[in-house]
Amino acid sequence: MGTKYQAFHRRSIEDRDAFWSEQAQLVDWHKPFGQVLEYNKPPFAKWFVGGETNLCHNAVDRHLKDRAQQPALIYISTETGEEKTYTYAELHAEVQRMAAVLQSLGVGKGDRVLIYMPMIAEAVFAMLATVRIGAIHSVVFGGFAASSLATRIDDAQPKVMITADAGMRGGKAVPYKHLVDESLRLAQTPAAKVLIVNRGLDKAMSLVAGRDLDYATLRAQHMDTQVPVTWVESSHPSYILYTSGTTGKPKGVQRDTGGYAVALAASMRHVYQANPGETYFATSDIGWVVGHSYIVYGPLINGMATVVYEGTPLRPDAGIWWKIVQDYKVTVMFSAPTAIRVLKKQDPAFLRKYDLSSLRHVFLAGEPLDETTAQWIAEALDKPIYDHYWQTETGWALLTGLPGVEAHATKFGSPSFPAYGYDVRLLHEETAAEVAPNEKGVVAVMPPLPPGCMSTVWGQDERFVQTYFTSFRDKLIYTTFDWGTRDEDGYYFILGRTDDVINVAGHRLGTREIEEAISAHDAIAEVAVVGVADQLKGQMPMAFAVVKDAARIATPELSAALEKEVMAKVDSLLGAIGRPKRVHFIAQLPKTRSGKVLRRSIQAIAEGRDPGDLTTLDDPSGIQMVKAAVDGK
Numbered sequence: 001m002g003t004k005y006q007a008f009h010r011r012s013i014e015d016r017d018a019f020w021s022e023q024a025q026l027v028d029w030h031k032p033f034g035q036v037l038e039y040n041k042p043p044f045a046k047w048f049v050g051g052e053t054n055l056c057h058n059a060v061d062r063h064l065k066d067r068a069q070q071p072a073l074i075y076i077s078t079e080t081g082e083e084k085t086y087t088y089a090e091l092h093a094e095v096q097r098m099a100a101v102l103q104s105l106g107v108g109k110g111d112r113v114l115i116y117m118p119m120i121a122e123a124v125f126a127m128l129a130t131v132r133i134g135a136i137h138s139v140v141f142g143g144f145a146a147s148s149l150a151t152r153i154d155d156a157q158p159k160v161m162i163t164a165d166a167g168m169r170g171g172k173a174v175p176y177k178h179l180v181d182e183s184l185r186l187a188q189t190p191a192a193k194v195l196i197v198n199r200g201l202d203k204a205m206s207l208v209a210g211r212d213l214d215y216a217t218l219r220a221q222h223m224d225t226q227v228p229v230t231w232v233e234s235s236h237p238s239y240i241l242y243t244s245g246t247t248g249k250p251k252g253v254q255r256d257t258g259g260y261a262v263a264l265a266a267s268m269r270h271v272y273q274a275n276p277g278e279t280y281f282a283t284s285d286i287g288w289v290v291g292h293s294y295i296v297y298g299p300l301i302n303g304m305a306t307v308v309y310e311g312t313p314l315r316p317d318a319g320i321w322w323k324i325v326q327d328y329k330v331t332v333m334f335s336a337p338t339a340i341r342v343l344k345k346q347d348p349a350f351l352r353k354y355d356l357s358s359l360r361h362v363f364l365a366g367e368p369l370d371e372t373t374a375q376w377i378a379e380a381l382d383k384p385i386y387d388h389y390w391q392t393e394t395g396w397a398l399l400t401g402l403p404g405v406e407a408h409a410t411k412f413g414s415p416s417f418p419a420y421g422y423d424v425r426l427l428h429e430e431t432a433a434e435v436a437p438n439e440k441g442v443v444a445v446m447p448p449l450p451p452g453c454m455s456t457v458w459g460q461d462e463r464f465v466q467t468y469f470t471s472f473r474d475k476l477i478y479t480t481f482d483w484g485t486r487d488e489d490g491y492y493f494i495l496g497r498t499d500d501v502i503n504v505a506g507h508r509l510g511t512r513e514i515e516e517a518i519s520a521h522d523a524i525a526e527v528a529v530v531g532v533a534d535q536l537k538g539q540m541p542m543a544f545a546v547v548k549d550a551a552r553i554a555t556p557e558l559s560a561a562l563e564k565e566v567m568a569k570v571d572s573l574l575g576a577i578g579r580p581k582r583v584h585f586i587a588q589l590p591k592t593r594s595g596k597v598l599r600r601s602i603q604a605i606a607e608g609r610d611p612g613d614l615t616t617l618d619d620p621s622g623i624q625m626v627k628a629a630v631d632g633k
Ligand code: ATP
Pocket: 243, 244, 245, 246, 247, 248, 249, 250, 251, 364, 365, 366, 367, 368, 369, 387, 388, 389, 390, 391, 392, 393, 415, 480, 481, 482, 494, 496, 497, 594, 596
């Protein structure tokens, strides 16, 4: 760990106000803030108190002076074949049209707008238009089941919902508006109006008179309407966003305005080393926190062009992302381990087909980045790869490489160091004492949380404190609910979630450790390990693995032989204590729509229990495969 980074990080904690006051200069303030931090009601932190600003102004308007004709939003759909670049001037015009339409529907400061849209440019206009007029958006990932959408409608009570007739995935239309209809039937609080961007993909779409409105028609009435930004106090909520629901009921994260703008602006410089005028490509979706921070707000606040991509990484072929990098001279890329594992199953020649000289580095976040995947992508691209650890709650990286602060070596399997502003500790789960190097502890943050992190749980201050700040006895400390270690050099390693620990005859093993060992077998593409109740040992690990080549498990004999090999691999890397009771080979793991393995449901099925809430599931067949494997079918 370099001295420059150390000094930078130390200053962010020890001279906090001066540090963040400097970072705050990276954004525009309509009225300067009086106090950097108000922290008289821990753990509630208010950043840049008294300052007035606006997210949309910082993302759009303030660039008009220097970059009106530069690209701001690059929309690419490999599903419909559309490809269109909006300059900052054009983005400004479109956002004002959308804002004017929202105002005409009675939306004003503090009102909620629920956005349920596919990855189209209008989804970004909708987000920017909402914050422009001081309203609060709640973007719900497109494709969530009607019941999940209904819960979020009831939570936010939106004045307007914005949707599209349909999205497209893998060449098939996915109805959106139809789901909105269904969710409004289920919800207790019907939205007043539903604004529809009609792409002409769902010919069967029906409209409810008086409630449903066609966006194109209303837009045409506001082509030249000017909508000045509504200045809001720094802690005015900008949006509500739910966590992924991997461990249970999603939590509605509330974000502020000023702190978030500053955090994102600072991260573009210190974390991503991304410069104005360049192109940023995050392969996520606007329905997730990565989409909010690094498809929409971060790159635009930084005066960059951002790529909004509708499509899969495999169509028309597995080279599409790298073609985008080449065509638009992408300098910084942000993706997820799950996507890289998908590419890993394809011909690596696709990665060498395009000119990737513009690309500086790639950040991967959302779940553990196993060593084999990290190594594969680092070698295939020949670019630095940064494992990047954060949460919906934090809004930006918590543990990460910081090439913008100081170049440093990365270690496979490690998201490197705490980002500035985070006073990270590894704490013993019971005593709350700091653990020694290489000892397992809960990844925790001493409050106040830095700018950009959640202000509270939407409408439930008590739940915010209860959920996140009561894990360590009477001490007010933020828990991430993840296990981690730190080595002698200061590198952190994430071992998995605190509820993903297996207790084998008194030995506590992280599921991640066993998964790493199994992934080290070269036949394995992907694996999930869960703990199942065992009469003798308390718990035993059970593995569900996807093989790279189905020929390896073509017959029961081959499959049994591979299972033995995998167990031997675990024995050699972890010792027999980590050896799974069974290694089941299945074609696909059950994942949430954000690509996270649903271990809680796998575990329930493996123990013969009910798998619980499956609404966040991407594709039900993964769960059926687990069930069939466990039942021995
Ligand atoms: P929920 O909180 O609703 O159960 P979730 O935790 O999956 O869902 P997110 O906020 O999307 O919701 O995910 C954050 C979590 O993802 C982290 O707490 C951690 O468990 C995992 N994660 C993110 N990045 C990494 C990483 N680089 N390495 C390991 N784990 C990661």
